[in-house]
Amino acid sequence: MNVILLLMLASLAVATVFLGGFIWAVRAGQFEDTGTPPLRMLAEDDPGPIDKSPLPETNQEN
């Protein structure tokens, strides 16, 4: 029957590791924003090469 005790402790230890992982994830801010990542993945990864032409001057008369 002692094997039950061992298994019990092992399962609790695993569960505690997961709890630790969860606490780390929360503190690292992984649950901060659950809305944006699903949108982010819709975009292509590489939008093409950056054109090195100078930026148009935004300082125009309006």
Add this chain to the structure above:
Amino acid sequence: MTAAVPQLDPTRALRAADARSGKTPAAASCLHCGQPCIGAQVPSEEKPFCCLGCQTVHALLTENGLGQFYELNATPGSTASGAQKRERWSYLDDTSVQEKLLDFSDDKVAKLTLHLPQIHCVACVWLLENLFRLDPGIVRSTVHFARRDVSLTYFKHETTLSKVVAMLAAIGYEPTLTLRELEHPKSATPHIRRQLQLGLAGFGFGNIMMLSIPGYLGLDSFSGPFFKTVFGWLSLGLALPVLVYSASDFWRTAWLSLRRRVATLDVPIALGLAALYGQSAYDILGHRGEGYLDSLTGLIFFLLCGRLFQQKTYDRLAFDRDYKGFFPLAVVRRTAGGEETVAISRLEVGDRLALRGGELLPADATLVAGTACLDYSFVTGESEPVACEVGAHLYAGGRQTGGAIEVETVKPVSQSYLTSLWDNEIFRKDGGPSLDTLTNRYSRRFTWVVLGVAAASAAFWLAVDPAIAAKAFVSVLIVACPCALALAAPLTSGTAHRVFGRAHIFLKNALVLERLAEVDTIVLDKTGTLTGNDASGVSFAGDPLSAKEAGWVLSLARHSVHPHSLRLGRALAPGAPVAPVTGFVEIPGCGLNGTVEGRSVRLGSPAWLGRSGVAIPTGFIPAGNSVCVAIDGRFRGCFLLTSPLRPEVEALVRSLGGRHQLALLSGDNAREEARFRSLLGERATLRFDQSPTDKLRFVRDLRLAGRTVMMVGDGLNDAGALKQSDVGVAVVEQVGAFSPASDIILDAAQLPQLARMLDFSRRAVRVIRAGFILSGLYNLVGIGIAAAGLLSPIVCAVLMPLSSISVVLFACGATRWAARRAGLTDATPVPAAP
């Protein structure tokens, strides 16, 4: 001209209104922002743009390899009001301003979070996270879609904050920079604690459930008493952090309400939790049984889930009642050495300010130079600009609509007109009924009933069988733990808020929903509420203008941000060609003058036209608001602008009138009394020439007469009455633009839904009541078992989660069904909900 505050840009508001009304434009729609291309400002075969601003942004993005922006969403852009002067943002490089804005700063990089209300789709997220392609000084930009925030990290030596903000503004994402953000630096996120509490409760719940399985299945006889003890001890240990940390909010609120001697629902919850743990510890330590720890942790877990859901809903809908959120952040101050941009909080009495067209006056001031033409529509709700001469006293909150003026402040910002209006004692809502939520009313009775039943059953068993007395007493407290009751109201109102939010109706808190259901009297404001400011209601009297001439008038009107010009522009826009204007002059309070295609065009008041040598026909009497037109010095006629009712107002008033007493208040004269009398019916009260204080008194008198009053208005002028009423509804042209002392913010396009909103609120409150009854039934069964001294852990483990879950399902399901029954529909276009 640059508007002082992004949300107040009237052209954008009008375009937004246009988009809402869902008109399908005959003209091609702009490749960038999707607005109809009026005329042919930017002629292009395959790439139509509505304005130069949009074309510039499109060119900027495609040149920098950001063309995918247009693939993610057909017309993703925010209408770009064109490039703006970078000097406008120069105050952002001021160290005292930066100190308040930046989250982090060292000598190399700086980090900050900006609020960009324009974020609305996938393409926005993608573009804003690729900002480094537009400005290499930006290291990283991360969007928080739900909050409409972007977190920026930039190299200080490669770019400046003003450059970054100017670039954002140029591509159509002008950040909201307000006093509010300067005064209250962002607080650390409270979500982390809540998520940790929930996680820990889930961890405890799951593991204790596992340890309890032998008990459920009666396997204890196989495993023997040793394991039973071990499992019991483990469960006690696992439940302790859940009880202490996860449930800490319940302890705190229960303690607070005990100290204030108010019986909130948290008191019986805390009692129940304490009784559960105490009884379990007593059972386990004394080898009497396995305790109720699975029920305890499960309850805490479900309660926290409910609270998290409620909090998320409120966070998303959080809006700000603070008028400061709507003031510009900085103004240009004239000093001996020239001009400097200063934050408003640093303004002092006697400062000379240069106010450009479109900017808001931050404090009461005297006009020193120039001709002021102030639009007080944000203060009074009346859109008629007021012309002032040098030496005139100008009030805070007015927006300069003509050319640049110079003013000298006479009062500090904190003491100016608006603040004194705001701080007025009689404007404060009496705090009395604010604690009296439906849940609290029930819980007060509930707490006493539970304690009574527990005491009675203990007394009974003391007389019959003293051994069971303590168990019966604690069992009643355990079973009566009103978790289902606590979940019913927040979940129903949370779901109701989401339904409202999708319809662009924003409620301040749960209390508003309950009060809304009790409304029996509705007071309506006229200007800006029942009447709108759109294109209809503009008519022309005089020689009919040819399409070409109408185009000239339109071309001229487009250069001005005057409310009349804007309405004229909207009325003429379909079909009229637009040509470039040279020599444009706007004479504040008078009119516009410019040359279009070689022809001199004047728009303005008849008096001004007369003064500039235009022969006004004798017998011409302008009625109401009129804009006269002269082409090449010849009088052509006059546009009449009347304030039309918003669409569907008649149907709305009819449906409201059936159930509610109606009243109309207006700051205008009684010219239109007959029209509104026939609209509102004989029973309604109509009052004209009302000052803000009159409106406030009217509402207060109604409340004193025992009525539950809903006030529907807009503008700070109604703020007092809005606050005085039981439910203050602010009707805004653009959500987020302005929130005075209101309980509800209603998108103007959703005004016709007002009756359905009231209907739905009544249904939602009925759902809350039904939820109470449902959970009350569960409690009745449980208390019956407990008082009989028969409560076993397995009964508890089944009954309690069952009641919680069924109440959750009932609350969410029934609320959605009620929304369908009430006919409350989603706003169009579908708001960008995450």
